[in-house]
Amino acid sequence: MITRKIAFVFLFLNFLNLSYSQKYNAIDSIVSKYPNFADTEKLAERIQKDFTTEYDKARTIYSWITLNIEYDAKKFFNPSVPKSFISKDPTEIDREIKKYIDNEIKKTFRSKKGVCEDFSRLYEQIGTLSGLNVKVINGDAKIDFNDIGRKRLYSRHAWNVVEIDGKWILIDVTWGEGYLDYKTKTTVKEFTPVYFDTDPKYFYALHFPESEYKNLKDKEVYLNGPLIYNQTIERDCEILMPKSGIVTANIGDEILFKIKNLSEFDDLYCFDDDGQEIEMFDVREKNNVLEFEILCQKKRNQFVTLYRHYKAIASFKIISKQ
Template identity: 50%
Template structure:
């Protein structure tokens, strides 16, 4: 049988429009993991080490995330040259499932041994290690949102994979692939840069950047239109809890000279917030603080182009698509 091939795409930030810098921080669990060997002879030995050093379900789940994000590199060459679809035959459902499980085992084992993978390898390795330390984890496949061109995209795509893991009877969201680094378009290479914001991510932020193929999370239906048409948010947005309160869409209709009102959570008037106008930073004028958020207006100039991105200090936090009325 021909398995439907999962196209593993890793979508990247467009550096022509966007600049980003993350504060690479490690918590107590990460600092322990940093002392681990970069490679273990087996997943069982790694799991035993984690169980020895950590006692709670949360700490074990975080330790697995951190080890993978710190030691498995994104395989950009495989992303550019994906493997051919795998075919196999079976006589009954039990044999089919056995074949599928065998393929999954080969995928996580290859990721562990070679220390490089695309998202399928990251997620299956996470699920496998979680099972070894007694945690329930599932692989979720779906769409991802990382580019300006994703704002207002017409259809969702199955181009990414992530995990959910159960901690103290509660499921949390985990994306170890995005935790390991980012693509530098200037160097045309992956940069390993540990980022913890994709462990136990708040669903309101996670599903602004991910949409499961099922359209459902924990038996609750998600809004695909909100995902496709919402603003593009960034890692710094999640880290700073900078929720976009207004406008409620990432697509803004405006003519030249129109004033557009924005409201973003957890930003004060003393913070350095700006956008690009004619290729130069433009400061926000006359902002006001409203119930824990910064409210301000931007006068749209068609010379700004089709997108407007806001930066908090050096971090991009939100992008919107501007279309003429």
């Protein structure tokens, strides 16, 4: 009887996941057929005509921006001089700032290009016009190996929070559009749905808001945490061990890994930052948690990355004591 109940729960959850997936696909399909709009007002009118719930509207805006706006690599690598506003009247400064932001949003909408600040502001404006409560959040983001164990926070990224039925959800529409190839300095456009309504435990592993910069405890956990990737979020691969993204070990020490929801052993690999494969031994699965060890083999500090089907899951920094 218990087995049947458990089986029913799994089937029910799978049905819900499939239903949500089908619903998202339906929304994305509708949005992909949208014509060109003269301005954000016209787009918002169409969204309100086609969708009624706050959640569907929020998802629609995410889909529209990720499908239609491209990350501006040229603007990122060649940023303009920051705009300054000078006036003895604070109200006048506020007006000038609003005017400047509105013009930047119009540029992004018309050119179909922008950087994270442009993406998040555009999302905010379309969301507000569609009747949603949307905010732009500025803060730090982790994007590569060198961010593991970094000492400082940088305000170099922007994202959104949206209130849905009284609850705030997390959205990074910039990362949903694709990613930046730093070697070629070009944008790789790749629709990525996982940054819409992302689970906070994964979102805040990669984002840290300015409002929390004085929170030293959470700041340390964030900066010292592992670097996770899209597949981690897609598969809900919660990293239980190591507890930190920084592992201190002697040569020959065994380093234990435990990852939830990663029970398949096939096509699982570990590589260091030199591209050399690292042997994973004593691999076993226990209660839907994959466990294995690797050896600390080098005298210098190194980064190791776990892959499944050659898609990255998580990276760690191993600090050698010798």
